[in-house]
Amino acid sequence: MSELPDRQAINALFAGNYADPFSLLGMHQTEQGLEVRALLPEASEVWVIETNTGRKLAQLKCVDSRGFFSGVIPRRKKPFRYQLAVNWHGQQNLLDDAYRFGPLLEEMDAWLLAEGTHLRPYETLGAHGAVIDGVNGTRFCVWAPNARRVSVVGDFNFWDGRRHPMRLRQEMGIWELFVPGAFNGQLYKFEIIDANDKLRIKADPFAFEAQMRPETASMICGLPNKVEMSAERKAANAFDQPISIYEVHLGSWRRHTDNNFWLSYKELSEQLIPYVKEMGFTHLELLPINEHPFDGSWGYQPLGMYAPTRRFGARDEFRDFIASAHEAGLNVLLDWVPGHFPSDDFGLAKFDGTELYEHSDPREGYHQDWNTLIYNFGRREVSNYLSGNALYWLERFGIDGLRVDAVASMIYRDYSRAEGEWVPNHFGGRENLEAITFLRYTNRTLGHAAEGTITMAEESTDFPGVSRPPESGGLGFWFKWNLGWMHDTLDYMKLDPVHRRFHHNLMSFGMMYNYTENFVLPLSHDEVVHGKRSILDRMPGDAWQKFANLRAYYGWMWAFPGKKLQFMGNEFAQGREWNHDTSLDWHLLEGEDNWHHGVHRLVRDLNFTYRHYTQLYQLDYDPAGFEWLVVDDAENSVFVFIRRDREGNEMIVASNFTPVTRPGYRFGVNQAGNWREVLNTDQHEYHGSDVRNHLVHTDQIESHGRPQSLSLSLPPLATVWLVREAE
Template sequence: MSDLIDRAVIQQLTSGHYADPFSILGIHKTHHGFAIRAFAPNALQIKVLDKDSQTILAVLEQTDQTGFFSAPLPARDTPYRYQLLIDWGETQQVIEDPYRFGPLLQELDGWLLAEGTHLRPYERLGAHPTRMDNVDGVTFTVWAPNARRVSVVGEFNFWDGRRHPMRLRKENGIWELFIPHVQVGQLYKYEIIDCHGQTILKADPYAFAAEMRPDTASRIAQLPTRVVMSDQRRKANDFSSPISIYEVHLGSWRRHTDDNSWLSYRELADQLIPYVKYMGFTHIELLPINEHPFDGSWGYQPIGMYAPTRRFGTLEDFRYLITTAHKAGINVLLDWVTAHFPDDAHGLVQFDGTALFEYADPREGFHQDWNTLIYNYSRHEVCNYLAGNALYWIERFGLDGLRVDAVASMIYRNYSRADGEWIPNQYGGKENLEAIEFLRHTNKIIGTECPGAITIAEESTDYPGVTLPPEADGLGFHYKWDLGWMHDTLDYMSLDPVYRQYHHNLMTFGMFYAHTENFILPLSHDEVVHGKRSLLGKMPGDTWQQFANLRAYYGFMWGHPGKKLLFMGNEFAQGREWNHDASLDWHLLDPIQGGWHNGIQDLVRDLNHCYQQQPALYQLDYAPEGFEWLVVNDHENSVFAFVRRDATGNEIIVISNFTPVLRENYRIGINQPGHYQEILNTDSAFYRGSNAGNLGGVHSEPLPSHHKEHSLNLVLPPLATLYLQREG
């Protein structure tokens, strides 16, 4: 029967260059009945077995020792149910023929994937353990429209691209194949003959698990079951709820002391979660945990967008970490990187020989700052890949939200580029219209499919409407990092107090725009690396002043409108810059160090608990009536005072003195007369301060001040922040 097929075609198949294997292999009707054909390099003989009776239906003949076997089968009305008995010489093997199974993708799925509107593309693309016709195996599906041939290679076929070439669905450029007997945990890749005829190996863009660097294969894994978001978790994300985020890099929060090795996801669940709970944080934000090839990228150059990194354990272990956090009442956010990806050969770059996932022109597709590639947001399939990934993390792992990295680099075509180095949009402008539409589309999908989950933008410009809904021409994020506030206030705090009076507006300017977006105040990892010094290292003065400055600053921050974010180590004032290759300096909390760092840690814990207990400090973060300046222009004394107010009118007064001068008889006007309790004082001896203050409280006097009829006569400790609450 083999002579009915052109020998040139057989040669293409056996050499691994034939793109339509289903047209040859398997059972095919002929003029004389049926023909069955198989390709098994190095096999000595192949017999066809009736699957039910295990009787021999035919013995296949081999063509010229190529591994291509064929035999005739008589015509009959019922379909053949068969298996192949392969004689390898030293052993025999009964297998199911991958080429007896029909197309995998349903027409609707193919249509939605092609137009980029498939909400959950990861349910169809990638590798999925499947049972077909009572046969266990794995379906493999990959988008590579310009490839000449795509094969699945792996542990199950000697990494031989000739053995399992895939079927091309020409209508959408997707290649597919069901391979029987393949199992969860086995490694695989796609061997692609690209549009230039070059043979390349690629990891699966939709793989749920992967090898850890330096190895680069994908690993077959079960798609996690869906996680239902509880009402408690939804409420914790509300605009009117207290949100205090602990930003964590899992690889360097804490390490094993004996060999400096990483903690596993399960060890982190047992150690990190109780610590975060004890410290009073409401949320954890994880630096990217997508599989990535380079430790020094901190996860910000991901390749396995659908694969939790193997560095700390399995996919199931990662889900255990999230579940443990939820049981402790802590929400979990993931740093999500859709602004760029690395050009490692096994990744998305030139996936089928063309710029498939990236823009082809480097003026659009290359990030000069990071030497990485930019997703082509104008391609439906690329946006589908990314938007589906957002749902994947939220729905399949129970994450409570995503912090989207480097949004400004996405929405501006001229980001970090000089004139002539970028391509304007179709209207001649600098905005990346397709990236803007992608962000709106993704945020809308999350809002519709995962109500209660949040997205947070790291957006460093004044682009309008970042936290407005898409239907109001906004980007649709729930929150935005206030990077302007961060830079201004850190610049102020870095000054010697004698010069702060000349830069008073750095601490007040944030309130001019505070209600234009839903802001989070971030003191993130970016501020404690690359020579920027630690937060403690930024503070001027001797040791006492440095710690006092930092305590006063934290008090000001927790009192200021906006949700809070603090990078790990900052909660106990780590003195050196963050090093991703080492544990945080937990030894600083040893009493032998003098207690300075314990004081900061105790303060942050108390700030978090006070914050959660006082609705005035969070409930009206984004409403003008939730904030009022009491003292805003006292630049000579570097004093600031303001009111935070809740929906029922309860007030907390926040006063900061940013000079090392004890100020007695400092009078501020107030709205409500009465006795005011000093509920927090960053200069308390408990925090290693000088213990100056108001002896626990002070009564108002009917003396006008600051345009108010009543006032308080206060002692303002040096370099300190006070919280006052009216009793009753």
């Protein structure tokens, strides 16, 4: 007789709560010889087949009517390659035994994962196609250190958790199993008996593709190939280059008119990308495309951090979309959300019965603003999961940069919390030191491993050094959104022009701190929702004044130091707030020429003119690139400033934020000569009143402390750009 496991162990195996299945199943050395044991519910007959010869060696006996089979292989002493011929309901199947394969994780991978410093954890964890000992299948690895048992369930095993319990690598809390015959396209999840003996069915945190809501399974899907970053794409991200970003929510940019359904990734490639290129933008920024359960979160509550949403097509179709953007000369930025995640039961929440990815204390782990859970950045495996994810998008999809959402909520423990609702750090302070360490590590890692890519922080406070190197105490981002500039200037623009003279400093204050960070000037999705009204609708006055104000504001924005960002719809002055459930109001650009056409043309011309003149971008972050000519004329609500490049070439920018034309407005300039108007937001083509200054010459009249000056006709509610003609 063979050395059968005791009845208690077999019962535990069938109950699905035996933590060490490899000690029972597979091939084992016993006193009687090599014994093979298999758990095959509903099988009627099982034979051991020698793989190399195809010979039947032994029939396994059913020692438990529930489907536990065992038998000794005669005259064999050393382990060998074998298969199982299994008869189910009269049909014979030849299969490889998952329990004849040894441990999967390489020693170095195991070390780095346990340490939390694995550069590419996604190459090890998750589901990966593999050929082991000549057998095709999929290896599964999942981190669940406090689980009592983990099984992989899916299309390949009737979603039966008894059939494929996994091996626990106790040194790192990772469960692993190679499933022969599991192939790409099949769905799977992890069935977990958690720390409290509760059954949980979890999606794979590292799934490369997943089902779209309301379904929640992960999909076996090969790791995408790496995408090399071209020299041109690297150059386009540089501090001294023009960066004008078009921010897009893919589900509502445009929809099918007949059924209000989304465009596919392929249709977006054919429609969105040519449009962005035609409009002169340099970068396309996508609101989060990670798989997410709730449409109304706009993607900001992701649960499939490694899986592009299937709302618009398959994973590889998204990769094709990115490639199409690159072919069109556009860089692609991805909105990335490492700060929090939703509490849906199939996701990360209490993954193994404990607060594994989140904090256990709700004062640290629960975000009351968004009803979400906050990552525990102090846990090495969690920060590694996220930092690896950042590199994954850049390296495997060719994403050119990440815009990191809600950084302030990450770096402050008291963010949006009253006194007593938060836990100080171990120094007694309000900073989340673990989150700060995570951000610095991630930015430093991307700088080395994905050279040429960039990160941008949406950070709403005055935390010092957001876009400064970690080595000098900064967070290591390349850029920071200038939310202070956005709030100040919009507060100014919404005022009736008669009151603007009392708030003159709102437009100039941004220069007081302009060189503390590498700023992006954002008019983002957050500014056109939740009752804030559209950018157009914030402008005061009648229709003519609203559009003139908006055009003047855009002219100011594109000339002001800092890279540019516009949310979709802003470029043609959509009048209503953005609604994620419907298309933009493209009908506003149909039919006869109107004010919306004027703004549309202006934004296109702003982009191309901005890109043409190095004065407007080359020294964004150098004080030599900017100089006020008129900053104190609050009575007339007029501003005049210089933009300058490395060669000393200058552009004059003059804005009149009142509805009164100001003929003969004189101001001092640095360089004598002829100055030519290259853009005027009051032009007839933009539906303005067409007060122009086609070519003007300086006079030897002292003004504003300079020996020569210009006299301009400042159009009402307008911004004018002028460059000096060559001698």
